[in-house]
Each structure stands twice: as structure tokens, then as C-alpha cells.
Amino acid sequence: MDCKAAEELLPSYALNALSEQETDLVEAHLTTCHWCSTLLREHLQVAAALAQGAERSRLPQGLKSRTMRAVESQRRKSQRKLGPVLLGRTPARWLVGAAASLAVLLLAASIGISVHMSRQVDDLQDENAGLASQLAQGDERLANLLLELRSMSYVMASPDKQVLPLQGVRGDPEAEGVLMIGDQGDVAVLMAKGLEPSSGDDGYQVSLKRDGQPVVVGSLPVDQNGWGVLMLWADQPITSFQTVEVTKDTEEGSTASTRRRPVLWSTLR
């Protein structure tokens, strides 16, 4: 299916008004076409707005508790299934050998990573413990920080995360970093080191760029050791952008005017 054919079907697709066969064709096209995916987002917004055209009904009493009980029941079922499946099978002998070899290789490869990661996890745990004690005092800002830490751990633990090295641009030979994009593409963790410490008014800015247009997605605080960590949330796929850049305000000569100077960057495709 080409874009012209897909564009004609997208309005009906958003209304769930296509046959199964047409739906499959459109979905296959959407996996490869960013333009049609963008169009679909607009049609889905309209369809979601149409839902508000339905006459309002009061939620039946007890529906919420019944729904949550069904979810809890499903969760217990899933947990029960996991044990016997993992324990009940007897793998073939060659499979055991292959698995053992693979495990050795993976272990060797992971040692280097785990040493580095364990330090970061220790740091996160320390930070988490500190946060928990402060949260008892009721600071709402810390609630968001705790969510970020938890989300970071999800991204870092995901086997399908995309890991992109960030390169220093100029003037900061020690600067380097990494961008880990979660498997759903909408969250990422940016970690950087070798940067000059930032002060309150002198921060680093993180932007995603598409067609030369930057979208600022956050400020990167950098500590006294030159380390910085930032959780990125995006309302569109991070890989739909072309580059990620970390920039810093610098003063220009005698005019004392400032401009943003890139210090780290990476392509996203």
C-alpha cells in the first residue's frame, strides 16, 4: 500500500470502520511511514473527541471494584502460571550446553557493564533513600523525582532499550554521555559526564531537533563531579527526531551577549 491509498483509508481506520483486511494493510503501511502516522494522530484525536458526543451516563455502583478485582485475579493467574512453566520443562541436553555457553558469554560481556551500572544503581538507591526521608516531610517536588528514578530504572532494565553514545562537540574533550531510549520510544534517560558543573542560572539545555528545529525537552543539572542525569518524557517518539543536543549558555566576547553552545550530541536514526 502506498501513501495515497493509506491516506484515503486513515479516516475510516480512525473510526474503526475498515474490514480486517484493510486494517491489516493500513497497519503494515503505518509501521514504515512517519508521514501517515502523523496524519493518523490527527484523525485519532478527532475520533476521541467524537466519543464525548455520547450521552453521559452515571457510572454504575461497584463497577470500579469489580474491574479492579478482575485485574487482581488476572495478576494472580499470571503469577501462578510463571512458576510451573519455568520449573516444569526438561530442556534437551544440547540446549543446556548451548545455554551454558551463551550464559558464559553474556556473563563476560555483562561484567564490564554491571560494574559501571552497579555504581549508578548504588547512587540511585542512595538518592532514593534520601528522598524517602525527605518525602516524609511532604515535599511534592520530590514525588516527581521519585517517579523519575523509578522510570529511569524501568528504562535501564529494559532489554529492548536503544543505547546511543553522545559525543563531545568542542571545547570539552572529557565530555561524553549516553542516551538510553525505552522500548516504547517515548521515554529516555540521558547520562553525561566530564561537563563543567552547572549553577542555578547556568544550566545545560537538552533539545531534540527535527529539520533544524529544536524542541527543548529539559534542563540537565551537572554536579560538582561533572556528572548529569536527566529523564526525558516526550509526547512523540524520540526517534522521530534527527538529533539530540546538550547545549550551554556561553558569553560572547566583549559584548557579554550569550548564545547556546552545543557540548554533546548524537544522531537518533
Add this chain to the structure above:
Amino acid sequence: MWVLDYDGLRDEQLITLIAHGEKDALEVFYNRYAPSVFSLARYMLKESALAEEATQDIFLNLWLKASSYNPQRGAPRAWFMSIAHHRIIDVIKARIRSTKSTNQVSHELLDIHPSSEISTEDIAQQNLDREYILAALSDLPEGQREVIVLAYFEGYSQSEIASKLDQPLGTVKTRIRLAMQKLRVALGKYSEGE
């Protein structure tokens, strides 16, 4: 012990947490969207018991499939309402059309009147939302409004609509496309703000 305030989280943050098995996040998502989902189900299925069952299925399905959320396919709200709508249509196809005649085309939205008759001063926000949508629908030419109502609120496919209205499939496709273009303009600010 301190508890995270899930109510302050954005939809995409809640979906991420649901995908990782956090039931409290699902509960907040339920509070946010169950009224819309149940109202749509009740309106389309016309039976409260079926609507309850569908609503429960929709949130159970979210619990199981939250990790399949792809931001490229739409904002969280649009994505979730599309899944909910799809599930409601499945119920229509499985349980209603098998037992009822569908030769009659009748729906209150086909007889809606221009928005000038709508008083917006003393109605609740939810009703305001509805009046806004009805006003946008009422501004469509009758043929275009008819195909949107049949597709979205009655759950017919474009081929079924062509057969039902005895119109060429191409005409139905064109009307749906034109109607969606006009609705996109009319509802632009509304849907962006959601």
C-alpha cells in the same frame, strides 16, 4: 510510609507504570476515563449490563496490553479511546447484530439541530463537551453526518454503510473523509486541548 501521588501524573506516565504492573496507576487511569468509556459503551450498546461488561473488559485489556502503547500512533487518550471504541464494536458485532434486525437507520444524532439552540450557561462541563461535539456534527452536510454517526456511534464498517444506504462504497469513503476533515477543523482546539 509515603505514597506516590498518582493523580498528578500524565497519561503517558500512568501507562508506563501500568505496563510495569502498577495497579494504583490503573486505578487513577480508570477514574480519569471510565466515565467517558462507560458513557460511550452505554450509548452504543444501548444496554447497561453490556456496557458494564465492555467497560470492565476494556480496562482489563489495558492492564494486559499497556506495553503495546506506541506514541507514534497517537496521544494516550486518543489511543485508549480508540481501543475502547474498537472493543465496543466487537460487542456490537458479536451480540447485538446477531439478534436484532438492522434494516432501520435511526439514531438521535441524525436528527440533531443547529448549535444556536444550545444553551451553555448552566450546564455542567461534561454536557458542554457533548454540546460542542453535537454542534460540530450538526454543521456537517446531512450525508456526511449520517456516515459518521453510522460508523462511529453505530459501529458499522464503511462497506456495511454502503450496503445499508445503498450507496457506492466510493461515495461513503469520500463522505467519511470530507466529514473527518471538517471535524478536524471544527474540533481542532478542543481535541488539541485534551
